[in-house]
Amino acid sequence: MSTTTMEPQGPRPxxxxxxxxxxxxxxxxxxxxxxLPLYVMVITSIKPMAEIRLGNLFSFxxxxxxxxxxxxxxxxxxxxxxxxxxxxxxxxxxILVPSVIxxxxxxxxxxxxxxxxRPKGANFLFAVLLLGAFIPYxxxxxxxxxxxxxxxxxxxxxxIVVVHTIxxxxxxxxxxxxxxxxxxxxxxxxxxxxxxxxxxxxxxxMLPLSTPIIIVAVILQVTGxxxxxxxxxxxxxxxxxxxxxxxxxxxxxxxxxxxxxxxxAATILTxxxxxxxxxxxxxxxxxxxxxxxxxx
Amino acid sequence: MKPRFFRSIxxxxxxxxxxxxxxxxxxxxxxxxxxxxxxxxKVFPTYDFVGWKQYERLFATDRWIISGQNLFIxxxxxxxxxxxxxxxxxxxxDQKIRAESVFRTIFLYPYAMSFIVTGLVWQWTxxxxxxxxxxxxNWGWQDFTFDWLVRGxxxxxxxxxxxxxxxxxxxxxxxxxxxxxxxxxxxxxxxxDGIPTWRVYLHIIVPMLSPMxxxxxxxxxxxxxxxxxxxxALTGGGPGISTEVPAKFVIDYLFNRQNxxxxxxxxxxxxxxxxxxxxxxxYSQYFRGQRGRGA
Numbered sequence: 001m002s003t004t005t006m007e008p009q010g011p012r013p014x015x016x017x018x019x020x021x022x023x024x025x026x027x028x029x030x031x032x033x034x035x036l037p038l039y040v041m042v043i044t045s046i047k048p049m050a051e052i053r054l055g056n057l058f059s060f061x062x063x064x065x066x067x068x069x070x071x072x073x074x075x076x077x078x079x080x081x082x083x084x085x086x087x088x089x090x091x092x093x094x095i096l097v098p099s100v101i102x103x104x105x106x107x108x109x110x111x112x113x114x115x116x117x118r119p120k121g122a123n124f125l126f127a128v129l130l131l132g133a134f135i136p137y138x139x140x141x142x143x144x145x146x147x148x149x150x151x152x153x154x155x156x157x158x159x160i161v162v163v164h165t166i167x168x169x170x171x172x173x174x175x176x177x178x179x180x181x182x183x184x185x186x187x188x189x190x191x192x193x194x195x196x197x198x199x200x201x202x203x204x205x206m207l208p209l210s211t212p213i214i215i216v217a218v219i220l221q222v223t224g225x226x227x228x229x230x231x232x233x234x235x236x237x238x239x240x241x242x243x244x245x246x247x248x249x250x251x252x253x254x255x256x257x258x259x260x261x262x263x264x265a266a267t268i269l270t271x272x273x274x275x276x277x278x279x280x281x282x283x284x285x286x287x288x289x290x291x292x293x294x295x296x
Numbered sequence: 297m298k299p300r301f302f303r304s305i306x307x308x309x310x311x312x313x314x315x316x317x318x319x320x321x322x323x324x325x326x327x328x329x330x331x332x333x334x335x336x337x338k339v340f341p342t343y344d345f346v347g348w349k350q351y352e353r354l355f356a357t358d359r360w361i362i363s364g365q366n367l368f369i370x371x372x373x374x375x376x377x378x379x380x381x382x383x384x385x386x387x388x389x390d391q392k393i394r395a396e397s398v399f400r401t402i403f404l405y406p407y408a409m410s411f412i413v414t415g416l417v418w419q420w421t422x423x424x425x426x427x428x429x430x431x432x433x434n435w436g437w438q439d440f441t442f443d444w445l446v447r448g449x450x451x452x453x454x455x456x457x458x459x460x461x462x463x464x465x466x467x468x469x470x471x472x473x474x475x476x477x478x479x480x481x482x483x484x485x486x487x488x489d490g491i492p493t494w495r496v497y498l499h500i501i502v503p504m505l506s507p508m509x510x511x512x513x514x515x516x517x518x519x520x521x522x523x524x525x526x527x528x529a530l531t532g533g534g535p536g537i538s539t540e541v542p543a544k545f546v547i548d549y550l551f552n553r554q555n556x557x558x559x560x561x562x563x564x565x566x567x568x569x570x571x572x573x574x575x576x577x578x579y580s581q582y583f584r585g586q587r588g589r590g591a
Contacts, residue, residue, distance in 0.1 A: 023393060024393070026384070027385075027389070030381075030385060030399075031399060031402045031403070034465075035402060036421070037406075037414075037417040037421055037461070038405075040417070040420065041417050044420065053426070054434075055425070055426045055427075056434055057427055057428060057430070058431060110311060110313075113311050117307035119307040122311075125311065128322055131322075131571075131578065132318075134514075134518050134578075135326075135571070136521045136543060136563070136570060138543055138546040138547065138559075138563040138566055138567075139326055139567040140322070140325040140326070141550060142550055143325035144325055146328075147321075166317050169314070169317055173314070198306030198307055198310060199310075226410070227412075228410075229410065229412050229524070229528070230525065234547075244410050244412045247412060247413075251529075260426070263420070264417075264420065267413050267416050270413055271409045271410070275409065278404075279405075285404070286404070289407075289466060289469050289470065
């Protein structure tokens with residue numbers, strides 16, 4: 001038996017041991033790995049092209065400039081249009097707001113109905129929705145394009161909102177179903193005895209209890225929809241391209257030399273909304289990951 | 297209490313949108329896609345029947361074979377890389393360190409960003425003419441070479457590196473929650489028995505966390521099959537067709553190459569593969585032993 005059993009109980013006095021140094025060394029090196037691209041992005045975006053051509057990726061700018069940011073926002077070209085990334089920014093917002101509201105409202109109702117009312121076919125419905133969360137989108141795309149063009153929604157704002165609602169539904173339903181599964185069934189039964197109907201119980205009892213999960217849902221949907229590229233590219237139409245698609249177009253529209261500083265400024269601008277959500281929401285973001293991951 | 301049929305009418309009405317979506321947008325589209333994969337459709341649907349012809353053509357197409365191989369290489373590197381790196385991050389963060397929340401925030405922030413952003417950042421960082429390679433050469437190592445991004449046999453690994461950068465934090469977050477749930481008595485017992493810490497982790501903690509590892513693997517694997525944006529932003533499938541992936545194959549043949557029959561055959565193969573792998577796991581997770589609940 002080792003002598004460690006003889007050590008006193010209680011918190012260890014803080015000492016600097018080789019093991020502690022190793023722990024911090026690993027963490028600091030890892031942090032550098034994660035931060036490096038962000039650093040490169042920011043530093044590149046404020047360098048004039050003359051400095052970028054020298055090929056010193058990590059060096060500080062000698063003559064910092066905000067011109068790349070102005071160009072990225074207001075007059076960088078995406079194809080033939082030269083109105084900058086702000087067009088995509090506004091489009092993303094116009095897509096984001098209705099998509100988030102509709103998908104969460106629907107997910108909450110369905111999760112509630114599945115958890116407490118268990119109508120006929122509920123298991124089947126849930127099974128298909130669940131599968132939908134894992135199936136590659138490619139299998140839905142072509143028929144969906146044809147369906148939406150039949151009803152005149154292909155390449156339109158309502159069309160892309162519908163698509164985001166459809167594909168946001170599995171996660172939203174799962175989220176709310178799991179949340180409501182944690183609410184004591186007796187609470188629901190008491191409300192039933194008091195004569196509460198489907199909607200009355202939902203709006204007056206369940207929804208007020210749901211604030212935490214709604215926050216998680218908003219975080220997940222805002223970052224998810226903002227970061228979407230595929231659906232925006234296929235369903236939104238040229239007029240409504242979201243920011244991610246516009247960003248890719250800015251980067252790939254080259255007349256002459258590639259303006260890496262403008263590209264990086266545009267990239268940061270595109271990442272800004274989800275990053276702000278991430279840094280502001282903190283632990284809620286992690287909770288969203290956990291809520292999306294736990295079993296039902 | 298109202299009779300049962302009355303209760304479920306309101307619920308059924310509330311579920312109507314869900315039924316419409318499930319029937320039309322999920323089941324209907326899948327059936328339609330499978331049907332078209334047996335036709336000779338080019339741009340507009342023609343409902344003839346050509347048997348397995350599209351599938352035979354698909355597996356005789358180099359680009360599809362390469363896409364499949366790339367998916368496998370990328371998937372293996374990405375999943376294993378994320379699991380190992382994410383586990384290490386979680387373990388080291390769990391050592392009662394200072395500024396824990398700062399490290400956690402740094403490790404997870406890439407996960408909040410889109411694949412397009414991730415792809416563009418790494419493309420810029422690793423481009424051989426002005427990126428890391430040139431920078432290191434300017435520092436004096438004239439022979440330093442890191443040109444994987446433009447090498448057909450290496451570019452797929454760059455995509456995996458970018459993916460690992462983005463998603464390791466996710467694994468860390470999931471496993472850290474698991475580590476925090478480990479009973480402190482276990483550590484005391486291990487200490488009494490004089491078992492080295494690394495052995496406790498390897499032989500006791502890792503098996504204890506296996507449900508979390510499974511969850512993380514499923515989430516990562518889902519991302520692997522869907523990978524599209526990352527490739528678009530990082531390499532565009534190049535050099536040549538060396539970093540093509542199945543998701544991109546389908547989109548290209550649907551919308552650019554006007555060969556819907558072949559594209560739907562490819563997406564059907566993707567769908568069936570995912571289904572075969574996933575069905576047992578989903579069943580065990582969600583439908584086994586959850587009886588006896590309800591109104």
